[in-house]
Amino acid sequence: MTKQKSVRRWTAEVTTKRKRLNALRRRYERTKNDEALKEQRKSKYFKERKEYQITIKKEKINSWKDYCNLTLHTNPWNSIYKIAAHKTRSNHTMTTLQKTDGTITTNLEETMETMADHSIPKDDSTDDTEQPKK
Numbered sequence: 001m002t003k004q005k006s007v008r009r010w011t012a013e014v015t016t017k018r019k020r021l022n023a024l025r026r027r028y029e030r031t032k033n034d035e036a037l038k039e040q041r042k043s044k045y046f047k048e049r050k051e052y053q054i055t056i057k058k059e060k061i062n063s064w065k066d067y068c069n070l071t072l073h074t075n076p077w078n079s080i081y082k083i084a085a086h087k088t089r090s091n092h093t094m095t096t097l098q099k100t101d102g103t104i105t106t107n108l109e110e111t112m113e114t115m116a117d118h119s120i121p122k123d124d125s126t127d128d129t130e131q132p133k134k
Contacts (some may be wrong), residue, residue, distance in 0.1 A: 009063035
């Protein structure tokens with residue numbers, strides 16, 4: 001069983017091209033004495049780099065097209081359109097809480113107040129010694 005790649009557009013072709021590009025870069029950078037050979041390797045490296053960038057761009061587009069084709073065609077307002085229009089967001093709704101007297105909070109303000117009363121201890125000045133009073 002093979003593990004799913006974290007980036008869906010990463011294919012075996014992209015991996016092969018990346019390894020080849022890294023090898024060409026190392027070969028070009030290690031050439032010190034022969035200027036003609038260094039220029040030849042430099043041009044070969046930059047040509048290969050351009051092809052690698054084109055391959056990456058092509059795979060990104062293909063990946064997006066595949067994703068679009070997987071969604072349902074029946075709903076025109078599905079996730080693709082929401083992503084494109086930046087309409088995706090998570091809902092952070094506070095739930096109700098039961099107070100110490102047994103009643104339930106009815107709105108956000110009351111819920112936050114109940115949480116603060118429970119979480120933040122009261123400062124009772126009668127318990128203070130002389131040092132904190134100063």
